[in-house]
Amino acid sequence: MIYYDKVTKIHADGTKTIDEVSFAVEPKEFVTIVGQSGAGKTTLMRMLIAEERPTTGTVFFESHNVHKFRRHDMTKYRRRIGMVFQDYRLIPNKTAYENIAFAMEASGRSAAEVAADVPHVLELVDLGKKMWNFPRELSGGEQQRVAIARAIVNQPDIVIADEPTGNLDPENTYDIIKILQKVNELGTTVLLTTHNKGVVDAIGGRVITMEKGKLVRDDKKGGYIL
């Protein structure tokens, strides 16, 4: 489904953040990518959503080079991916409901679908009672749950969660991981980056370990070894 083929990223100042990384991700997998800050985890994820280009190598999605998509195809491709960020990236002047509705509306879903699905997905992340709150009125954990709801509302093929628990306390971290596992059980591929040992151990699935831009381990049933 996803294939990184000898991907290298060298920045304008000569820094190499990714060094000849190759790996594949199958449908419905839950892959955790671990590594310390600066290991290149986020750069890998940004490449998958075509927010960043590799210097050499190719990133494939279903045999398509994601950096060769035309504008229209790129829009369609991004609708098949749900993104969750460490800093939530909710639209500040939209309520929780509107943030999620926006993702559906941008995909061209009808008003009836939006009205039916948004409350449902908010209930799923246990925020049914706060759907009309603005992000500033929600706690960090609640904002991240809204972000997850936004990521899954279009039933994407992949959910990319880039350090989703980085700003959260242990209790909220646990909740978020539980939600991501539930999303994976429903058939969505999940790519999670983290440097939290507790998170990696709690998930207990496939773990890819990055160190200074290189892929150093890829274990089917891995743990946190750094």
Add this chain to the structure above:
Amino acid sequence: MITNLNRIVKTGFVNFWRNGFLSLAAIIVLTLCLLSFGAIMFADVFGRTMLKQVEDKVNITVYFTPTAQDSDVTSFVNTINKLPEVASTTFISSDQALVNFQTKWQNNSLILNSLNEIGNNPFPAALIIKTKLPSEYAGLVNFIQSPAAESASGTSVIESVNYGENQVLIDRLGRLIPDVEGAGAIVAILLVLVAVIMTFNTIRLIIYSSRDEISVMRLVGASHAYVRGPFVISGIMYGLVSGILTIFIMAAIVFWSGAIIAHFAGLQVANDLASVTSVVSVYFISNIGEISGIILLAGCLLGALSSYLAVKRYLRV
């Protein structure tokens, strides 16, 4: 398609209200920009009216010889009237000139008594000629003094032409008016340019504050049009509100400028500037529909275009 359009318009309106302070900042800058358009419009009208008034005061007067036959004078007047550069002519007969003189000096018995001493009418018939452009007077005078303007009998019916007295003023005006208009256009273009850049930068700053929001929109799969649309609608709203404010401010200036000048600078200054304020008032009132249309259209275009261009750089994700 229609659903998307509705959503874009609705989001644009909602963003306009929710970004209260930023919207206010954009409206203030855009209003100042549109007011500078208005000021240029008023200055242009005032300048043109003043130049027209000066131009209207310029003419040449041809005095006919006392012995000229009526038929020769009529033939001469007809010839002049047929010239394409002539805007208007006014014929004043010898008798009419006498009546005009007597009316003018009716309260001065010394002058009237002197006139009676002469015994006969000393005033020649005259033809006052205005051309369409000040620069055309010199050519017209050359024609009048050429044999082509002589009577059929070959004698000249003209005693004198007063062009020489006005020549300096007429020639200077002919050269000055295009220069003044050119300089005015350059100043207006510069002012408009400064105002447009200010507006563009303000809206760019507002959109800069939404750059994360734009990147999120792109990442959830929103098309360029879907991301850009609400910003353009908000831009149109800024233009619309600013345009309405500008029209009200211009109307207030037009209606109360006399009273304000009198209050702050005194009645004398207000009287001195009365010609300016009256010209501007008359122009504003008689063209209020057109002015409002131009101001609103300029505001909406400026707001929409600035937003469109400012969002563009954040769509390269």
